[in-house]
Amino acid sequence: MNLPALLAHALWRGVRISRFWLALAGLSAVGALPVSAAESLTLAAGAGYKRPVSELAAAFERRSGIRIEPFFGHMGQVLAQARQSDRVAVVFGDQAFLEGAGQPAFARYLPAGRGRLVLAWPTGRTLAKPEELVAPQFARIALPDERQAVYGKAASQFLARSGLAKKLEGRLLMVANVPQVSAYLVGGEVDAGFINLTDALGVRERIGGFVEIDPALHDEIRIVGGVVSGHENLPGVQALAExxxxxEAQAILIRHGL
Known part of the structure; x- marks a missing residue:
């Protein structure tokens, strides 16, 4: 090999060696990152609690450095995801609903607040009390699916216990979940709808108003973070509980009507 070729070969090897040491240094730097930076925690929640859970997740990430991976849907979807994936560590929802689900099993429940049912109406309508729903102008009244959403169940209980259920036969429109009821209210597609206070606060600038339902007329709604069995010893779970x-977390929950 002549001198120019030898020089070129040496230079090429030098570049390769430099790249090797740079790559090794990069790996060392990654290995030196705090453990929390590499951690993540998967949370699932009913779609009606997307706003508070998202804000809680962002605040928790800032405080702990643990990344939150959220999943939202109606509770049937949420529980199916928790059963099928071993990544879901915490499910936010009504404690009674989670306890009755069977699977997944929950090791503990982290208190998050009390759910509150409200009756809301679109812009252009007004209600002083729920009994006024019997008026003919309230021809389409939406509520979430009681099989999938605790607020659908609570709305059905209220209608039965208040004596309004029979008077409103043929006017009730059952939809998938709380956000869908809210979307119909915002769009003026229904004359009234049952949602939770959390969602009502989120859309209050785009609807006519809302009134809270007497909690004595439906079962108590205790919102918790159910820790899926097998995940209770994850460092992130204990950090989330604290x-x-x-x-800070309590202020977020109160601001969102919990």
Whole structure:
């Protein structure tokens, strides 16, 4: 090999060696990152709690450095995801609903607040009390599917216990979940609808108003984070439990009507 070729070969080897040491240095730097930076926690929640859970997740990430991977849907979808994937660590929802689900099993429940049912109406309508629903102008009244959403169940209980169920036969429109009822209210596609206070606060600028339903007329709604069995010893779970009890988290929950 002549001198120019030898020089070129040496230079090429030098570049390869430099790249090798740079790559090795990069790997060392990654290995030196805090453990929390590489951690993540998958949370699932009913679609009606997307706003508070998203805000809680963002605040928790800032405080702990643990990344949150959220999943939202109606509770049937949420529980199916938790059963099928071993990544879901915490499911937010009504404690009674989670306890009755059978699978997945839950090791513990992290308190998050009390759910509140409201009756809302679109812009252009007005209601002073739920009994006024019997008026003919309230021809389409939406509520979430009681088989999939705790607020659908609570709405059905209220209608039965208040004596309104029979008076409103033929006017009730059952839809998938709370956000869908809210979308119909915002779009003026229904004359009234049952949703939770959390969602009502989120769309209050785009609807006519809402009134809270007497909680004595439906079962108590205890919103919790159910820790899926097998995940209770994850560091992120304990950190989340401590965060939910903090003043910062409590302020977020109260602001969202919990």
């Amino acid at each position: 965060f939910l009890a903090s003043p």
